[in-house]
Amino acid sequence: MKFAKTTMAIATAIAAVGISAQAHAGATFDNVVSKGFVQCGVSDGLPGFSYTDSSGKYLGIDVDVCRAVAAAVLGDANKVRFSPLTAKERFTALQSGEIDILSRNTTWTSSRDAGMGLNFAGVTYYDGQGFLVSKRLGVKSAKELDGASVCIQSGTTTELNLSDYFRANGMKFTPINYDKSDETVKALEAGRCDVLTSDQSQLYAQRIKLAKPGDYVVLPEVISKEPLGPVVRQGDDEWFHVVRWSLFAMINAEELGVTSKNVEEQAKSSTKPDVRRLLGAEGEYGKDLKIGKDWAVQIIKQVGNYGEMFERNVGAGSALKIERGQNALWNKGGLQYAPPVR
C-alpha cells in the first residue's frame, strides 16, 4: 500500500516535469495556431506604447506589434492576450514560455540577444535615454546634474547607461530605484529625486502623468542608443520569422504607400510589382512563412502601416506628439528600413 502510494507520487512528479521538457523548432508557432491566440508580454502602463483605455482595451505601438502578428498568423488582430510585465519580470516570462512575444519597449543589446536565449526580431522604435527635471531646479543641461538624486526603473539598460554617463563625466549621483515606471514618476513629483531618467519616448509619456506637466522639462542630452523591438525565444526560427516579417510588412507598406484605407483596393488592382508581392497578388511569400497568402493585407487592414501606427499612438494623432525623427523611413531621413518581400 505504502509502496503503491510512493510509486504513484514519483510517477506523477516525473510526468509533470516531462510536460515542460524540450522545445523543438517551431513549437511556439504550432502552439499559437492550436490555442488560437498570441500571448503578448507588454509594459505595465506606458502611454503610447502599451496602456489601456477607459474600456480596458490595450493600445500602443508595442501592443500593435502583437496585434499585427495575430493578424498575420490567425487572421484576426484581436486574438491577442496581454500580460503586463515589469522590467524585471519580462525576460524570465519569455524564457519560461509564459508569453509568446515580448513587446515591451525592450532595448536590443548583445548580451540580451546572445546570452539570454532571446532573439530580437527588429526595431519598432529608435530611442535614446534622456532626463526629465523640474523647471524649478533651473538646470539647462545634463552636465549640471552633479550630485543629483536620480529616479530609475530597476532592471533596465537605463540603469547602466546612467552610471556610465555620470562616470564618464566625472559626476556623482544617488540612484533611487523602483520596479514600476509609475513609481518613479510619483517619486519625482514628491521630490524624492531631482531627475527622472528613462528612454526619451517614455519621458514624454511619463510627463503626461504628472499633475503639472508644464513644470517639468526634458533636457536636450540623449546619452544612449536604445533600439526597442519585439523579442522571441531563441531556437524557434519559424516564429521568429513571422514576428520579424510582420514588422517589416508594416514598414514596407508605408514605403509603398499602402494604408489601412486603400489596402484592399491595392491588393486587387495595383500594378506595382512590389505592392503585388507584398499583398500576395503575386508569388507565394506567405507560404514561406507558413501563413496565409493575404498575411500582409490582414496586418495593414487591421493594424495599419508603420506610419499610421506611429502617428496614432505617439505622433501627431496622440497626446504625446513625438516627431518622427529617427523613426522616419530611410528615404525620408530616418532609420526605418525593411528588406524587400520577394
Next chain:
Amino acid sequence: MQTTASVPPARGSALTDPKIRGWAFQILAVVAVSGLGWYLFQNTQTNLAQRGITSGFSFLNNSAGFGILQSLIDYNQSDSYSRVFLVGLLNTLLVSVLGIFFATLLGFILGVSRLSHNWLVSRLATVYIETFRNIPPLLQIFFWYFAVLRAMPSPRDSITFFESAFINIRGLYLPGPHGTDAYPAFIASLAIAVVASFVIGHWARVRREATGQPFPVLATVVGLFVLLPAATTVALGNPFSWSFPELRGFNFVGGLVVIPELVAITLALSLYTAAFIAEIVRSGIQAVSHGQTEAALSLGLRPRLNLRLVVIPQAMRVIIPPLTSQYLNLVKNSSLAAAIGYPDLVALFAGTVLNQTGQAIETIAITMSVYLAISLSISVLMNWYNKRIALVER
C-alpha cells in the same frame, strides 16, 4: 561457514521479513528521490543549453555597472556582481538586526504593559497589538513610506535641529563621526570595559552563591563604560571628528544619511513584529503560575525582584521558542523592502542582477540559500540560548 544456526527458525522467507522489507523500501525511496533530483538537474541543464541561455556562476565576476542607493561597504559601478551580492546581504542584515532590536524592545514593553493593573496602560497596549498585528506588513510599509515619509519637505525646506541635523524627503541627515588618532585607544577602552563587566558579573555571581552577599553589578558596569572611555578621551584627545551635513547643489553632502526607505521598512517591521512579540511575552508571563509569585512575596522578595528573579526566568522558557519564529519571520519579511526600492538582497540580487544577467536559476538559488542560512543561524543561536536557560532539574 555456517551462520544459519544463529538465525531463529521461525523467520520465514526474506520477502516477508519486516526488517529486510523496511530497509529495501528506504533504499528504494532514497534512490527514487535522488534519481528525481538528478533528472531535474539534467533536464534543466539540457533545456538551458538548447535555448542558448548562459548558465554557471562565472557571471559573478563580471562588472555590475549600476549604482546602489545605500551601501555599508565601499561600492562603485565597476565592482563585480559578487560585490553587489555582499552589499545586498549587508543591507538585508542591517534591516533584520535593527528590526529585531526594536521589535524585541517594544514587544517586551507592550507585553508587560498589557498585564499592567493600570487600566489605561493595559487598554492602550491591547489596542496597539490588535491594530498592528492585523494589518498586512506590506501595507504598513506602504503607509510609512508613501503616506508619512513622502510628506516630508524638500531638501531646501528641511526641518533643522541645531543647524546640524536635518530631516527632509531624502532622509535623515546627521553629523557623522570620523575616527581620529585617539580612536583605536577609545575602542580598546570600550573592549576592556566589556571584558571587565563579564569578569565582574561572574565574580559577583560566584560570591553571591557562596556567601549570599549582593554586589551592585549594574552600577559598576555603567561606571566602567563611562569612566574608561572618558579617561582615554581626556588623556589622548577627542576620538572623533564630526563631519556635518551641508546643503550643496541638489542634496546634503557629508555626515551620515539614513534613507527613508530604511526608516520605512524598519518602522513597519518593528511595529508589526512587536505586536506578536508582546503577545508571546504576555503568554510567557501568564504561564508562570501565580503560586510562584505568592511564594516569592512570602519569602520577602520585593515585587521588582520577584519579577526579575522568579517570574521572568521561568517565563523566558515559554517565550524563547515562539520568539525565534518571530525573528525568522522578521528576517523573511525584510524581503518586502524590494517593494519600496530599498536595496536589499532580493531587490539587488534576485532583482537587478537577475535581470541584467538573465541567469534566473543561479541568482534565485543563491538568494534562497542565503535566507536559509540566515534563518538557520538564528535558530541555532536561539536554541542554544533556550537550552542555557532551560529548567535545570536537580
